[in-house]
Amino acid sequence: MFNISAPFSLLFLAMVPAALLDRCAGSDSSAALGVLARDRVALTATANEVIVDLPIAEGTPVKIGDVLVQLDNTLQSAKLNLAQAELEKSKATLLKLEIGPREEEIAIAEAKVAGAQARLSDAEAMYDRNALLVQNSVVTEARLEQDLAIRDSARAELASAMESLKELQNGTRPEDLAVAEANVRAAEALVEAEQNVLDNLTVVATRDGVLDSLPWNLGERVTQGSPVAVIISGDTPYARVYVPEPHRVSISPGDRLQVHVDGLQKALDGTVRWISDDPSFTPYYGLNKDDRTRLVYLAEIDLPGASPNLPAGVPVQVEMP
Numbered sequence: 001m002f003n004i005s006a007p008f009s010l011l012f013l014a015m016v017p018a019a020l021l022d023r024c025a026g027s028d029s030s031a032a033l034g035v036l037a038r039d040r041v042a043l044t045a046t047a048n049e050v051i052v053d054l055p056i057a058e059g060t061p062v063k064i065g066d067v068l069v070q071l072d073n074t075l076q077s078a079k080l081n082l083a084q085a086e087l088e089k090s091k092a093t094l095l096k097l098e099i100g101p102r103e104e105e106i107a108i109a110e111a112k113v114a115g116a117q118a119r120l121s122d123a124e125a126m127y128d129r130n131a132l133l134v135q136n137s138v139v140t141e142a143r144l145e146q147d148l149a150i151r152d153s154a155r156a157e158l159a160s161a162m163e164s165l166k167e168l169q170n171g172t173r174p175e176d177l178a179v180a181e182a183n184v185r186a187a188e189a190l191v192e193a194e195q196n197v198l199d200n201l202t203v204v205a206t207r208d209g210v211l212d213s214l215p216w217n218l219g220e221r222v223t224q225g226s227p228v229a230v231i232i233s234g235d236t237p238y239a240r241v242y243v244p245e246p247h248r249v250s251i252s253p254g255d256r257l258q259v260h261v262d263g264l265q266k267a268l269d270g271t272v273r274w275i276s277d278d279p280s281f282t283p284y285y286g287l288n289k290d291d292r293t294r295l296v297y298l299a300e301i302d303l304p305g306a307s308p309n310l311p312a313g314v315p316v317q318v319e320m321p
Contacts, residue, residue, distance in 0.1 A: 030319065030320050031317045031318060031319060031320060032241040032242055032243045032244060032247070032296075032299065032317070032318040032320060033241060033242060033315070033316070033317055033318075034239055034240050034241030034242055034315070034316055034318070035239075035240060035241075035312070035313050035314060035315055035316060036237040036238070036239060036240075036261065036303075036306075036310055036311070036312050036313065036314045036316055037237060037238055037239070037240040037300075037312050037313075038232050038233065038234045038237050038238075038312045039207075039209075039232070039233045039234050040212070040230055040231070040232060040233075041206060041207050041209065041230070041231040041232075041233050042227040042229075042230050043068065043069075043203050043205075043206065043227065043228060043229045043230070043231070044225055044226060044227050044228065045071065045203070045222040045223065045224055045225065045226055045227075045228045046197070046200040046201070046224065047071065047076070047197070047200075047201060047224055048221060048222065048223060048224050049071040049072045049073075049075075049201060049221065049222065050071065050072045050219060050220065050221045050222075051069060051070070051071060051072075051216055051217070051218055051219060051220055051221075051222060051228070052070050052071065052072050052218075052219075053067075053069070053070035053218070054068075054069060054070075054214055054218050055067055055068070055070070056068055056211055057211070058211055058212065058213055058214055059210065059211065059212075060210070060211050061208075061209070061210050061211075062205040062208065062209060062210070062211050062231060063205060063208050064204075064205055064206060064207060064208055065204050065205060066204060066205045067202055067203070067204055068203050068204060068205055068211060068214075068228075068229040068231075069202075069203035069214070069216075069228045069229050070201070070202055070203070071201040071202070071203070071222065071228075072201070073198055073201045073202075076194070076197055076198045076201060077198060079194050079197075080191070080194040080195055080198050083187070083190045083191045083193075083194045084191055086187050086190070087184070087187035087188060087190070087191050089187075090180070090183040090184045090186075090187040091184055091187075093180050093183070094177070094180040094181060094183070094184050097176055097177050097180050098177065101168040105168055106165070106168050106169065109161070109164050109165040109168050110165055112161040112164070112165070113158065113161040113162055113165050115161075116154065116157045116158035116160075116161040116162075117158055119154045119157065119158075120151070120154035120155055120157075120158050122154075123147070123150045123151040123153075123154040124151055124154075126147050126150070126151075127144070127147040127148055127150075127151045130143060130144050130147050131144060203228055203229055205229075205231060206231075207231060207233040208233065209231040209232050209233035209234070210231065210232045210233075211229065211230075211231060212230045212231060212232045213229075213230045214228070214229055214230075215227055215228065215229075215230070216228055232312070235308055236303055236304065236306045236307070236308050236310070237303060237306055237310050237311075237312055238270075238273070238300055238301060238302050238303055239259050239270055239300070239301040239303060239316045239318060240298070240299075240300055240301075241298075241299055241301065241316060241317075241318050242280065242296035242297065242298055242299070243275060243296060243297045243298075243299050243318075243320070244295075244296055244320070245279065245294070245295035245296065245297070247320040247321070248275075248279075248295075248297050250320070250321050251272060251275055251297075251299065251320075251321070252272065252275070253272050253273060253274060253275065254271065254272060255271070255272045255321070256269060256270065256271055256272075257270045257271075257272065257301060257318050257319060257320075257321070258270070258318070258319040259301060259303060259316055259317075259318050259319075260316060260317045260318070260319070261306075261310065261314055261315075261316050262314055262315045262316070263314065267319075268303050268305055268306055269303075269304075269305055270301035270302060270303050270318065271301065271302045271304070272299060272300075272301050272302075273300050273301065273302050274299065274300045275297055275298070275299040275300075276297050276298045276299065277297075278297075279295040279296065279297055280295065280296045280297070280298065301318065
């Protein structure tokens with residue numbers, strides 16, 4: 001699952017009129033303007049699948065682990081089952097090699113050796129007898145050559161049977177065990193990967209908050225990488241403002257400032273948690289003195305005393321020191 005955090009009011013700030021920025025960016029300005037904001041957590045789809053369930057409605061508070069969107073997992077479940085079957089096959093092969101041949105297999109190999117020895121003895125006796133008879137012209141040379149071929153074939157058969165028996169008696173080669181163990185590890189890794197893909201088809205909340213939106217409807221096929229659920233997170237909002245350039249050198253993280261929120265009579269105490277090093281208009285080094293006073297620096301100010309019910313997007317004004 002991929003998480004993308006972004007301020008709730010980013011789009012709003014991008015549309016702030018130039019006149020409003022001019023008001024706070026002038027050389028005689030003593031305030032920074034902006035809006036209340038909350039963190040947005042956009043949960044994206046990892047596959048092009050159909051939405052089969054939306055168990056939680058928009059606007060509902062959610063906790064970490066709550067299922068927000070369920071994508072169709074039929075195909076991925078089949079892939080996982082196939083990977084698990086391959087893993088079981090690899091484990092069975094490894095177990096067979098570790099145990100080695102059974103007594104019955106060795107007994108069969110010994111019987112084959114005995115049979116080959118008997119056939120060789122018979123072939124040798126036949127050849128020796130016909131070798132004497134050929135001298136008296138009782139047996140032809142062609143028959144003797146045929147007997148010779150039968151004898152040599154019996155010798156080769158006996159040698160093969162003895163080597164097979166020796167292989168079983170010596171047990172599994174270390175190289176074969178290493179290959180089997182590697183196959184098991186590869187199969188385990190594949191099962192883990194397929195399981196991870198399957199798990200990601202169930203989109204769950206990764207932070208506590210409120211389910212703000214579900215961009216896709218039930219039954220729609222989502223696009224991989226597109227947001228399927230958006231959570232608004234954070235116990236309280238924070239102020240996201242633009243600090244005028246003349247006041248930039250006097251503002252640092254940790255500074256305490258007074259934040260005025262439209263609709264509230266009393267100002268809120270705020271603490272600067274971050275301020276950008278880059279101005280909103282560039283290149284700043286190419287501007288004259290009057291133009292430089294129009295530069296602004298984006299800052300974020302925590303509001304620990306703010307009500308959690310304050311909506312994001314409300315305009316704020318921060319008093320500059």
